[in-house]
Amino acid sequence: MYRLRRLAVRHARAFEWVYVRFEAALVALDPLFRRIGYHRLERPVAAVERLTKGLLFDCRMCGQCVLSSTGMSCPMNCPKTLRNGPCGGVRPGGFCEVDPQMRCVWVMAWEGAARMRDGARIGDVQPPVDRSLQGSSSWLRVAREKAAHPAGPPDAPRATIACAFPQARAHEPAAAPLAVEPRPADRGPRR
Numbered sequence: 001m002y003r004l005r006r007l008a009v010r011h012a013r014a015f016e017w018v019y020v021r022f023e024a025a026l027v028a029l030d031p032l033f034r035r036i037g038y039h040r041l042e043r044p045v046a047a048v049e050r051l052t053k054g055l056l057f058d059c060r061m062c063g064q065c066v067l068s069s070t071g072m073s074c075p076m077n078c079p080k081t082l083r084n085g086p087c088g089g090v091r092p093g094g095f096c097e098v099d100p101q102m103r104c105v106w107v108m109a110w111e112g113a114a115r116m117r118d119g120a121r122i123g124d125v126q127p128p129v130d131r132s133l134q135g136s137s138s139w140l141r142v143a144r145e146k147a148a149h150p151a152g153p154p155d156a157p158r159a160t161i162a163c164a165f166p167q168a169r170a171h172e173p174a175a176a177p178l179a180v181e182p183r184p185a186d187r188g189p190r191r
């Protein structure tokens with residue numbers, strides 16, 4: 001599995017090419033998925049996704065796939081499940097601090113992104129993992145969400161970070177290039 005994972009990163013450009021077309025097909029199938037019912041498709045599609053992506057990327061079925069933003073290196077294989085870059089413990093040669101036999105998934109992500117046409121997306125800030133989506137199909141989520149918002153949600157990941165860590169902008173403006181924070185009225189009720 002690890003060897004296949006490394007192979008996927010080495011051929012990140014080809015996987016990106018395939019994924020762009022696969023995603024377009026998924027979105028085009030949204031009307032059909034709606035007729036069948038997304039809830040009915042969830043189990044069989046998730047099973048196929050688990051099999052194929054498990055084989056190719058060591059996918060952990062987080063339900064919020066970011067492979068196309070991380071050089072085809074799955075960040076959930078990081079022992080610390082870091083979604084926004086490596087920790088400070090990367091060993092010489094780019095090996096993992098926790099598992100010295102494994103290359104850091106973020107070093108691999110950087111290498112994969114450098115090969116991709118849209119590799120700059122590795123700079124996108126990812127929101128925290130929503131554990132309630134564990135085991136669900138990212139493919140169906142992409143079809144449903146991209147069909148509903150063809151231009152993409154309005155900067156959702158960055159807005160999420162901005163909501164969660166408003167102090168980050170004040171203290172580390174260069175290290176935390178957040179999008180414009182939502183207006184207080186848009187943030188919902190305070191708890």
Ligand code: SF4
Pocket residue numbers: 053057058059060061062063064065066067074075076138
């Ligand atoms: S990011 Fe999530 S869905 Fe994508 S390969 Fe990794 S565990 Fe699987």
